[in-house]
Structure formats: structure tokens, C-alpha cells
Amino acid sequence: MSRNQLANETSPYLLQHKDNPVHWRAWNASSLAEARSQNKPILLSVGYAACHWCHVMAHESFEDEATAAVINEHFIPIKVDREERPDVDQIYMNALHALGQQGGWPLTMFLTPSAEPFWGGTYFPKQAKWGRPGFIDVVRQIARIHDKEGGKVTSNASALMQVLREASIASRSAEQLTPELLDTAANRLLSVMDPLNGGISGAPKFPQGSLLELLWRAGARTGNDRFREIVLTTLERICSGGIYDHLGGGFARYSVDEHWLAPHFEKMLYDNAQLVYLLSEAYVTTRNDLFRIRIEETIGWLTREMTTPQGAFAASLDADSEGEEGRFYVWDAREIESVLGAVDYELFASAYDVSKSGNWEGKVILNRLRSTALFDQELEDRLAHMRGKLLDAREARPRPDLDDKILADWNGLMISALARAAEVFDRRDWLSKAEEAFHFITESMTRDGRLGHAWRQGRLGTPGLASDYANVIKASLELYRVTQTREYLTTAQAFEEIFYYYQWDKEEGGYFLTASDTDDLIVRPKSAADDAVPNANGIMACNLIELWHLSGNETYRDRADEILETFTGQILKNAFASTSLLNAFDFRINARQLVILADTEAEIFSNVMRQTTSFNLVLLRPGESEELGPTHPASGKTQLEPGKPTAYLCEGETCSLPLTEIEPLLRLLR
Known part of the structure; x- marks a missing residue:
């Protein structure tokens, strides 16, 4: 029997915590009302199913009876899946940044009974170490301050609320975006790229699709080959490094080192979607078979491991298995030799950087970073046969957990990528997958014409977010271009009308993340910043520009222009944080x-x-x-x-x- 209120939730992340002795509630009106009625502060914990450090903190603190007893006595504890409620996550992550702390998950925030943040952090160890206080000590101290020093809490909460309100107000600028800004931003970005390994210099390294698109566009616009060369270097290294699963296909979230060797092993749908799209564009220009093979293998992984019975795509695969990050994916040289035999082992070891001592913390992460070029076809065929044997052997291991909830926005990204890959490679089967997923979203994740955000086990969650509408409309337009089926264009136009009605900021311009009838948030977030996925306002500006050209309706153009004008201040302040909007501006003036x-x-x-x-x-x-x-x-x-x-x-x-x-x-x- 569940020991808290999470047993009836559908989020795999929340269900991971249903047996914690912490009396977790889900984020909802009832939980928030309980905090107000009891005048108890809220302990908010935000994470996601594939998050390694979320698991660590859960095992150390949330499964500990003594820690749970202190939490339950002094707080209303609320657990949030950041993928299910990215609006909640964004608000309180912004509050953490306002406290001068670096973001990350698990996000641990302390809120007043009215849900206003006053202090927080990310991962806390159970006992003090690494310069971090022990979590049980933090909980006791925060409870004491809330009860005995209420003035400090009120002061902190007031200051943070002011920051959060201001963050939702776009800073329009008297200056205008200019074509020169695109080149300036691209040149500045080029200057911080790693010429040997690709990506931004240093570690960790993230794929960062919007940044790579900005550079790719700059190469097309200026004719300067250096822009495209750094993108191709980045993609070749990503496709060859340990961030790529050379046995099963698919890309991990990021690399902890500067060489793309050692990944943080979780696999997210959105990273793979963005990389499939970029690799398809790169293949069109280069005809590099490495890109083609990685696309084929990744879509193979998507089909085999990530496609739900409904024909849509699951959110993520965990980083951990058997309580250890990456255990499912790493090898010992002796294991590989026992599977392949001595002769094949030597050939495979040479190609995939296998050694008895390992290449990362004593383990072997398969990679081909020594040479990103493909071998001759005969050798590649032999290596493929060996990889098949190792994949079969790996399948016997306990698997990482699958988060099988269906997110409209991430599915939109993958549908777009599949449609583009199908177009480039003339693959009707890939196009069919894209269309099947799209039809599930428009039929099963839509109520009264409005998108929902998350679906699992027959239950549709909160109303669609800006990211859902932007990415599903983008998917509609991709499918329309590839199929020339008029229904996809009319669907895009219908969703645009609903999106505008519920989420357009009629005073300032641009789209709020949440709908106007969302009633459980302390502020209504609106942002120009990209995250792991491109910002919804940037994606939507591109959609509106395309809709204008397709239909001749100048209202679409005017709305796109207003988005760009609304966020000009943020773009000029930090162009790298808003590259999706810069990409939209490039589209606007160079379509x-x-x-x-x-x-x-x-x-x-x-x-x-x-x-x-x-x-x-x-x-x-x-x-x-x-x-x-x-x-x-x-x-x-x-x-x-x-x-x-x-x-x-x-x-x-x-x-x-x-x-x-x-x-x-x-x-x-x-």
C-alpha cells in the first residue's frame, strides 16, 4: 500500500516515490489549499524519471524514515515531475537562479504556505559533505527559520516574487534587430566553439541543436565555410563518441567530458529528435554516410524501444540500472572478448577503443573517436555483425526504466524530425511512423480542439503549454510539406487560433507558457530563453512566417513580427540564450x-x-x-x-x- 498520495498519479517519476515515508502530495489545488489552511511551508521537490541525482537523493533522504519524519512534521511535501509540469519547474528554477545558484535536478525549493519561494537548492546529501549541508539539517533549519524568524521568510519571498514577476514581462527595446546582428552572434559563437572536438569549448558538452542551427544558417547566409565546418565537426564527433549508443542506437543527454566520450547515460526523446533533424540537413549537403547510418540506427532505436502501443513516442530512458548510472551500457574488455572470441575481439577493440584497463573509470565506453571516418564496407559489415552479438548479450542485462508518458511537445519535435528524414531518404515507413504519432496527438491528446500536454494510461494531463502548440504546429507544417495533404495545413491553422486565444499576451506580445485558465501558479511564465529544447516563441515565430507564406494571410506575419519585437531586449542582452529567436529572425528576412x-x-x-x-x-x-x-x-x-x-x-x-x-x-x- 502506498504511504503517501502519489499512488494514483500516472507519472512514472511520481510513482517512483509512492512508497517513500515522506507524505508526498502531487502539485494540485488541493495540496496548495492544504498548505494554506494549515499555515505550513511547502517542501517542493522537482525531478524526472531519468534523473540520476534524483534517484540518489531519493535513496539517501526520501526513503529514510528519520528524514521523512522531520519533513512530514514541519512541511507539506509536494513532488513534481518537471516533464509533466514544466511550468511549475520553470517558475521555481527561475527563483533558484535569482538566489544566485546554478540550476539542476533534483530541484529542492522551500515555499511559503501560499507557494511563494523563499530558499532552495538542488541535490543535498543526507549528511554534510562536498561543501554541501546535510539535507536533514537543512530541513530542520528552514523549519526553525519559518517558525521563529518569519520576517526573513517574508523578505526573501517578496524579493523573489518581484524577480519572478519581472521575468514574465518582456523587455522591449528601442533598438531593432538587424541582419548584422545575425552575423555578429554567429561570429561570437564561432569564437567559443571547440575546433577539435566541436561543441562549445570545455566540459560538459551538450548537443544544443538551436546553436548548431544558428551556425549552419550563418554558413548558408554568408558563404563562410568555417560555420558549417564546425557544425559538421560537432556532428561527426557526437556520432562517433560515447554519447552515441553504438550498439542500440540513440544519443544520450550530454557528455561529461570535452571529447563526447563519457555520457550522462539518460536518453531523452527531444535530444534525439533534434539530432535526427540536424543530421538529415547535414546529409543533404555532405552525403556523409556516417550521418545516414546514425539516423537509420537512431530511428531503429526509436521504433524498437521508444514507440508506445499507441504509436507515439515515450519520453525517456533512465540513466541508471541496478542502482548504478550507465551500468547497462558500459563494458569490461573480458566480457567483450567472451562474446566475440579472440580474433574478432582484437579487430573490434581496435575500432571501438576497448582496452583491459578501460577508457573511463576502469570501464569501457564504446566509441570511434580515434577516427570518425567510416571503414570500407566489408570491414563495416564485419563490425556490424559483432555489434549485433554484443547487443544480444546486452539485452540479457536488467534494463533501465522507460518513462513511457507521451508528451505532445517532444513528440512534435520527433514527428518533425521523422518527416524530414523520410523526405531526405525517401522512407515511407518513417513517414508512416510520423503520421501515426501525429494522429494520436490530434485525436487522443486533444479535448474540444485544445491540446493537452502529457498522456499516460488513458489520462490526459494539464492543458497544452506553449511548447506543445509550437512543436505540434511545426510537425503539422513538416507533414504538410512532405505529403501535400491539405489536412495538415488546416490543423496547423486551427491550433494556431486556439494557441493565440489562450496564450497570447495581449498587453506585451509573445506567448505565455501556460493557458489563461491555468489557476495553480503564482505567476504566469513567459520566456525568450532556449532550454534543452528551442524556446516556444522562437519555434512559433518560424511557424507563423511559414503560415504567412503558405496562405498569404498577413496576420501571421504581423504576429511573428510582434514576437521578435517583444523579445528584442532579451535577444540583444544575451543572444546565445535566444538562438531559436535569432533563427526565426533569419527566416523572417531571408525566407x-x-x-x-x-x-x-x-x-x-x-x-x-x-x-x-x-x-x-x-x-x-x-x-x-x-x-x-x-x-x-x-x-x-x-x-x-x-x-x-x-x-x-x-x-x-x-x-x-x-x-x-x-x-x-x-x-x-x-
Whole structure:
């Protein structure tokens, strides 16, 4: 029997804590009302199912009877899954930053009975060590201060609430965004990149998709090869390092070292989505088979391990198994030799950096960082056979836990990536996966036309967040481009209307993270900053620009412009924190429209998107029932000859001469 109130929750993270002696509640109106009625402070603990240090703190403190007794006596303890309630997490993480502390999970915050933060931290050991106080001592001290020194609590809470309110108000600027800012930001970013290993210099190293996209766009815009070279170096090293699972496919969250060797072993859906998309774009330009293989293997992992019975995609795989981080993934050289035999072992060890002493804390993390280039096909086939044997052997190990909740925003990212990969590689099976997941979201995660955020075991959670709408609309537009099925465009437009109604800031501009009828938060967050995923306002600005070009409806353009104007102050203050908005600005001023006129199914431009980047390119295929609007620069243009497809590439108010062959068109696109 559960010892607290979490047993009826659906979040795998909350269910991990249902048997703790801590009397956990979930974040809801009832729990918050209980704190107010009893005038007891709240101990808020935020984490997620795949979080290693969350597990450590749980085992050390939350499973400890003595610690739990102190918590239960003095606090209303509330446990939050940050993936299920990223709005709650964002508010209190901002409060932690305002206290001058570095963020991370578990997030441990102490709140007044009215849920206003007054102090906090991240991981606390059970007993004082590493310069950190012991958690039970912290709990006792905070309880004493709350009861005996209420003035300090009130002062801290008031100051933090002021910061939180100000953080939700966009700092518009008298200055305007300029094309020069894009180049300045890209050059500054280039200067802090690691020329040997890729990524930002130093450790830890995160994939950071929006930053890489900014550099990729700069290369296309300026013709400076250094921008694309650093992106390709980064992707090659990520694809070769231990951050990639060379046996099962898929990328881990980040690397703790500067070489991409030793990962933090959790696998998150959103990282893999962003990398599949970027690798698809990189492949279009380079035809590097390393990128193709990693995409195929990662989608194989997605299919095998992350696809739910509903056809959508699970959130994450844990870093831990058998109580140890990475245990499922690391090897001992003797294990590998026993599986492969002596002859194959020597070949495999040479290719994958295997040694008796190990390459990380005495263990072996498989990697190919010694050379990122592929071997000849015969050798690669032999190595693939060996990897298959090791994968079979690994399957006998206790597996990391799967967090199988379905998040609309992360699924949107992966649907977009699958659609783009399907387009690049002409894979109908990948496109079918994307469409199946999309239909689940629009059918089972939608109520009265409104998206929900999280689904598990037949239960739909809180109303959709800005990230849900932005990424699902992006997925709709990707599917529309690839399939030219009108339903996807109309779905994107319908969600945009609902999103605008419930989450647009009608006073300041931009989108709030939460809907207007969300009633359990102390402030309504709105942000320009990217996190592990691109900011919703940046993604949505791109969506609106594309919708404007596709429909000719200038309302979409005006809303995109207002987003950029709303957050200009934040962008100018810290461009690196808002690269998704810079990418949207690049799209706004440098968008190109490829208009293809054809009245036959077998036409020469059918695979043009497999041979050119999709960034900043809008594909329009007007037919008899969908003519271009009168203000479109290609309006009135026709096919040169009946039955002969004709293309126009338009930028701004002008279009190219009509093109009837693909090579001249590709030269223009490149």
C-alpha cells in the first residue's frame, strides 16, 4: 500500500516515490489549499524519471524514515515531475537562479504556505559533505527559520516574487534587430566553439541543436565555410563518441567530458529528435554516410524501444540500472572478448577503443573517436555483425526504466524530425511512423480542439503549454510539406487560433507558457530563453512566417513580427540564450519560396527537397483549387508548357525566371 498520495498519479517519476515515508502530495489545488489552511511551508521537490541525482537523493533522504519524519512534521511535501509540469519547474528554477545558484535536478525549493519561494537548492546529501549541508539539517533549519524568524521568510519571498514577476514581462527595446546582428552572434559563437572536438569549448558538452542551427544558417547566409565546418565537426564527433549508443542506437543527454566520450547515460526523446533533424540537413549537403547510418540506427532505436502501443513516442530512458548510472551500457574488455572470441575481439577493440584497463573509470565506453571516418564496407559489415552479438548479450542485462508518458511537445519535435528524414531518404515507413504519432496527438491528446500536454494510461494531463502548440504546429507544417495533404495545413491553422486565444499576451506580445485558465501558479511564465529544447516563441515565430507564406494571410506575419519585437531586449542582452529567436529572425528576412507548378504526377521536381536544405525554404505547390494570393510575387505565373512542370524561386518581392529542369534550380537553391 502506498504511504503517501502519489499512488494514483500516472507519472512514472511520481510513482517512483509512492512508497517513500515522506507524505508526498502531487502539485494540485488541493495540496496548495492544504498548505494554506494549515499555515505550513511547502517542501517542493522537482525531478524526472531519468534523473540520476534524483534517484540518489531519493535513496539517501526520501526513503529514510528519520528524514521523512522531520519533513512530514514541519512541511507539506509536494513532488513534481518537471516533464509533466514544466511550468511549475520553470517558475521555481527561475527563483533558484535569482538566489544566485546554478540550476539542476533534483530541484529542492522551500515555499511559503501560499507557494511563494523563499530558499532552495538542488541535490543535498543526507549528511554534510562536498561543501554541501546535510539535507536533514537543512530541513530542520528552514523549519526553525519559518517558525521563529518569519520576517526573513517574508523578505526573501517578496524579493523573489518581484524577480519572478519581472521575468514574465518582456523587455522591449528601442533598438531593432538587424541582419548584422545575425552575423555578429554567429561570429561570437564561432569564437567559443571547440575546433577539435566541436561543441562549445570545455566540459560538459551538450548537443544544443538551436546553436548548431544558428551556425549552419550563418554558413548558408554568408558563404563562410568555417560555420558549417564546425557544425559538421560537432556532428561527426557526437556520432562517433560515447554519447552515441553504438550498439542500440540513440544519443544520450550530454557528455561529461570535452571529447563526447563519457555520457550522462539518460536518453531523452527531444535530444534525439533534434539530432535526427540536424543530421538529415547535414546529409543533404555532405552525403556523409556516417550521418545516414546514425539516423537509420537512431530511428531503429526509436521504433524498437521508444514507440508506445499507441504509436507515439515515450519520453525517456533512465540513466541508471541496478542502482548504478550507465551500468547497462558500459563494458569490461573480458566480457567483450567472451562474446566475440579472440580474433574478432582484437579487430573490434581496435575500432571501438576497448582496452583491459578501460577508457573511463576502469570501464569501457564504446566509441570511434580515434577516427570518425567510416571503414570500407566489408570491414563495416564485419563490425556490424559483432555489434549485433554484443547487443544480444546486452539485452540479457536488467534494463533501465522507460518513462513511457507521451508528451505532445517532444513528440512534435520527433514527428518533425521523422518527416524530414523520410523526405531526405525517401522512407515511407518513417513517414508512416510520423503520421501515426501525429494522429494520436490530434485525436487522443486533444479535448474540444485544445491540446493537452502529457498522456499516460488513458489520462490526459494539464492543458497544452506553449511548447506543445509550437512543436505540434511545426510537425503539422513538416507533414504538410512532405505529403501535400491539405489536412495538415488546416490543423496547423486551427491550433494556431486556439494557441493565440489562450496564450497570447495581449498587453506585451509573445506567448505565455501556460493557458489563461491555468489557476495553480503564482505567476504566469513567459520566456525568450532556449532550454534543452528551442524556446516556444522562437519555434512559433518560424511557424507563423511559414503560415504567412503558405496562405498569404498577413496576420501571421504581423504576429511573428510582434514576437521578435517583444523579445528584442532579451535577444540583444544575451543572444546565445535566444538562438531559436535569432533563427526565426533569419527566416523572417531571408525566407525563400519555391513555387512548383505542375499538372502531372511524374514531374522532375518531386525530389528537390532531398537535395537542398529546408531551413528558410517554403515549398508551395498551388493547384487549381489553391491559387497563390494576389500579393504573392509568383501570382499569375504559369507553366511554360502544358504538362511540363515549372518552378520559380522567389525571394522578397521578386522571383527567378521560370525553370523546367532540376539542375539549374538546384544551383539557385545552393
